[in-house]
Amino acid sequence: MTASVTDQLTPQQAGVRAHAVLDEIERAVVGKRSALELVMLGVLAGGHVLIEDLPGLGKTLLARSFATVLGLDFRRIQFTPDLLPSDVTGAPFYDQRTGEMVFRPGPVFAHLLLADEINRTPPKTQAALLEAMAEAQVSVDGVTRELPKPFVVIATDNPIEYEGTYALPEAQLDRFLLRVRMGYLPVAEEAAMLRRRLDRSAPEAVLNTLSNPGEVLAMRDALERVEVNADLVDYVVALVDATRRHAQIQVGASPRGGLALVQLARARAVMAGRDFVVPEDVKAVALPALAHRITLKPELWVRRISADDVIAGVVQSVPTPQTTPQTAPQVAPQTAPVGA
Amino acid sequence: MARGKDSSRIGVRVGAALGAAVLLGLAAVAMNAAKGTALAGDGPEKGKWGLLAFGILVLAIPLTLRARRSQDALAEETPAQARISSLIVPGFVLMAVATFVGIAVLGTQSHQPPPLQPPQGISAATQGQQAPTSYPPEQPARTTPPGQPKIDFKSLFYGFLWLLAIAALITLAVLVTRWLMARRRTGEGEDGVVIGADAGDGTEEALADAVQAGRAALADDPDPRTAIIACYAAMEASLAQGGISRRKADTPTELLQRAVESELVQGPAARSLTELFSEARYSTHPMGEHQRDQARAALEDIGAHLAAAAAATEAVHGPREEIEI
Numbered sequence: 001m002t003a004s005v006t007d008q009l010t011p012q013q014a015g016v017r018a019h020a021v022l023d024e025i026e027r028a029v030v031g032k033r034s035a036l037e038l039v040m041l042g043v044l045a046g047g048h049v050l051i052e053d054l055p056g057l058g059k060t061l062l063a064r065s066f067a068t069v070l071g072l073d074f075r076r077i078q079f080t081p082d083l084l085p086s087d088v089t090g091a092p093f094y095d096q097r098t099g100e101m102v103f104r105p106g107p108v109f110a111h112l113l114l115a116d117e118i119n120r121t122p123p124k125t126q127a128a129l130l131e132a133m134a135e136a137q138v139s140v141d142g143v144t145r146e147l148p149k150p151f152v153v154i155a156t157d158n159p160i161e162y163e164g165t166y167a168l169p170e171a172q173l174d175r176f177l178l179r180v181r182m183g184y185l186p187v188a189e190e191a192a193m194l195r196r197r198l199d200r201s202a203p204e205a206v207l208n209t210l211s212n213p214g215e216v217l218a219m220r221d222a223l224e225r226v227e228v229n230a231d232l233v234d235y236v237v238a239l240v241d242a243t244r245r246h247a248q249i250q251v252g253a254s255p256r257g258g259l260a261l262v263q264l265a266r267a268r269a270v271m272a273g274r275d276f277v278v279p280e281d282v283k284a285v286a287l288p289a290l291a292h293r294i295t296l297k298p299e300l301w302v303r304r305i306s307a308d309d310v311i312a313g314v315v316q317s318v319p320t321p322q323t324t325p326q327t328a329p330q331v332a333p334q335t336a337p338v339g340a
Numbered sequence: 341m342a343r344g345k346d347s348s349r350i351g352v353r354v355g356a357a358l359g360a361a362v363l364l365g366l367a368a369v370a371m372n373a374a375k376g377t378a379l380a381g382d383g384p385e386k387g388k389w390g391l392l393a394f395g396i397l398v399l400a401i402p403l404t405l406r407a408r409r410s411q412d413a414l415a416e417e418t419p420a421q422a423r424i425s426s427l428i429v430p431g432f433v434l435m436a437v438a439t440f441v442g443i444a445v446l447g448t449q450s451h452q453p454p455p456l457q458p459p460q461g462i463s464a465a466t467q468g469q470q471a472p473t474s475y476p477p478e479q480p481a482r483t484t485p486p487g488q489p490k491i492d493f494k495s496l497f498y499g500f501l502w503l504l505a506i507a508a509l510i511t512l513a514v515l516v517t518r519w520l521m522a523r524r525r526t527g528e529g530e531d532g533v534v535i536g537a538d539a540g541d542g543t544e545e546a547l548a549d550a551v552q553a554g555r556a557a558l559a560d561d562p563d564p565r566t567a568i569i570a571c572y573a574a575m576e577a578s579l580a581q582g583g584i585s586r587r588k589a590d591t592p593t594e595l596l597q598r599a600v601e602s603e604l605v606q607g608p609a610a611r612s613l614t615e616l617f618s619e620a621r622y623s624t625h626p627m628g629e630h631q632r633d634q635a636r637a638a639l640e641d642i643g644a645h646l647a648a649a650a651a652a653t654e655a656v657h658g659p660r661e662e663i664e665i
């Protein structure tokens with residue numbers, strides 16, 4: 001099932017393996033297939049995921065399940081108001097035996113880091129993590145240290161508490177490739193979850209490891225073989241541009257938002273077993289990729305209009321590519337398939 | 341059904357507007373504001389500013405909340421609608437204040453005729469003479485009985501007329517706007533479905549045309565890719581003629597979903613053709629003859645479904661115009 005680091009995977013093979021991973025995770029995280037797929041898209045697209053929802057919906061379980069099934073080294077930081085940047089990145093300490101300062105890596109040196117309740121810590125500590133996310137490296141005492149590959153941060157954000165929290169600034173939210181909301185389970189599925197818990201007589205399902213860091217990198221590499229039609233690139237740009245011109249949006253999506261949209265659409269194509277992106281891919285990921293990157297006009301909070309509502313309206317108003325291509329389609333030369 | 345609901349809503353709104361006008365009139369009468377300000381008038385509720393403000397708030401708050409809810413219920417807003425809706429709360433506050441002040445100052449300017457002056461000639465002729473003293477001495481004439489306020493019904497009547505005229509104008513403007521919007525929507529309903537397109541009337545012919553055009557495209561074009569795209573485009577154009585038009589933000593899957601929901605096309609065949617189109621349109625794979633064959637098979641399935649539908653229609657409604665499939 002697993003592949004070595006040097007193996008190349010076709011988009012179809014990567015899609016099959018990604019679905020196998022999701023099927024295994026779904027044994028533990030019940031009834032959240034769409035949220036799991038979005039997190040998987042973030043992992044495949046090489047980004048970081050922000051999960052924003054109420055407590056008790058399985059955010060931590062989801063992150064831990066991904067780490068287990070993907071075979072990734074997993075660390076967790078519970079963000080608190082007194083957490084220091086060195087608690088995240090690591091710090092040098094004095095080794096009495098050698099008499100030297102030795103760097104002790106912090107929890108950020110892991111493949112998959114769960115940053116729990118990231119909005120509970122002051123901006124200084126948030127910035128330490130967010131720099132590591134953007135650069136995939138940590139600089140301490142003038143020495144730059146690479147983070148392991150793949151490096152994925154799954155951060156959770158509690159949206160209902162305001163006392164003692166520090167909201168993530170827009171510029172830092174932009175570092176997350178996508179934002180996922182889990183939501184409550186439907187009543188029938190919640191009952192099924194409780195029955196499963198009673199049947200297995202154990203707190204959590206034991207998951208099998210189906211992958212390894214090398215295969216995750218190979219799955220990410222498969223995205224580079226997914227083609228994006230020129231009309232779809234124009235469509236992505238039109239969507240991003242529409243967020244900048246919208247009457248209800250104060251600050252639209254950044255160019256990083258367009259890049260995120262393209263990479264997530266490619267990841268979705270991989271999950272569908274395709275090596276080309278279709279408009280459905282772009283529309284499906286527009287909301288999780290863009291909604292956290294925009295700033296609404298201040299008066300809209302009175303009308304209880306959320307960024308999700310505005311982005312949904314934008315997606316329904318920007319024209320998709322025409323049925324007939326503007327230019328004659330280019331045909332790629334026939335090449336031998338890669339991978340096993 | 342929907343039109344009947346709209347009509348009843350219009351009726352409720354007109355009734356509410358007229359009711360508000362009557363309430364305002366009653367408030368003016370109660371304070372006899374036409375005599376002077378609400379504070380200075382001599383009506384039974386004279387000077388009860390708190391009552392006046394309370395009444396206006398009781399009317400304004402539910403109206404504001406209702407307008408806000410109806411705006412929030414809109415799934416999508418144009419920039420103009422957004423600007424209008426952002427003015428709802430300040431607009432209602434302004435109207436409430438204007439109503440309050442308007443009632444308070446209504447009739448501040450007195451319209452009573454100036455006191456009569458004695459004629460100049462009579463005054464000159466009787467100059468120097470003392471007026472005879474009557475017995476018993478005349479009391480100053482009373483215009484109204486003691487304890488009974490004087491009501492200037494003429495001013496009140498004109499006030500009512502003004503209020504009714506304003507209410508009627510607003511109602512008329514709303515009705516005309518709605519009529520114009522409804523007229524603009526005529527011909528195309530929501531969800532891109534053309535109103536008046538009967539699935540049992542013109543749609544099957546249109547789809548039969550699509551099948552013919554698709555067959556021609558698949559047979560004539562030497563390149564399978566452009567043939568598949570042309571075949572799908574023909575089906576899309578005929579779906580539009582048949583009532584399911586492609587909206588500007590529609591993806592092929594969304595259009596297919598609506599066509600299948602309306603039972604115009606068969607699910608698996610149309611889905612197969614849509615998937616082939618997506619691959620032909622958005623990939624650079626070399627498309628082979630087997631994909632052209634798949635498209636042809638999907639098209640034949642759609643044609644067979646149409647033929648079956650035409651036969652069923654004929655069995656129910658009798659023979660109709662021949663549809664060649």
